[in-house]
Amino acid sequence: MRLDYDNASSLLSQLGNPTRLRIVRELVRAGKTGMAVGEIKKRLGTPNSTLSHHLNHLKNVGLVKQQRESTVLRCFVDYQAIDAIVKFLTEECCVAEIKE
Numbered sequence: 232m233r234l235d236y237d238n239a240s241s242l243l244s245q246l247g248n249p250t251r252l253r254i255v256r257e258l259v260r261a262g263k264t265g266m267a268v269g270e271i272k273k274r275l276g277t278p279n280s281t282l283s284h285h286l287n288h289l290k291n292v293g294l295v296k297q298q299r300e301s302t303v304l305r306c307f308v309d310y311q312a313i314d315a316i317v318k319f320l321t322e323e324c325c326v327a328e329i330k331e
Contacts, residue, residue, distance in 0.1 A: 265307035
């Protein structure tokens with residue numbers, strides 16, 4: 232996944248919200264097994280409607296994926312998107328340094 236300024240800006244703007252950032256960090260901590268929405272709610276103490284709102288924003292920009300398992304909705308962080316943000320921010324590191 233290669234980002235341009237518009238895509239990177241969209242991803243970063245969603246991470247600029249404290250609740251969304253906390254959600255993403257919890258999902259990163261959960262790893263590849265992800266985390267049920269109910270568990271995220273419990274850890275953050277966020278009301279259902281508020282959590283749903285934030286998860287939709289993260290899902291819409293591709294930072295979070297969801298999978299239904301019977302009655303449980305499990306969320307996963309999209310590591311490719313996270314890696315793309317880091318790469319976008321660092322890929323030109325030090326190219327403008329003056330070489331003496």
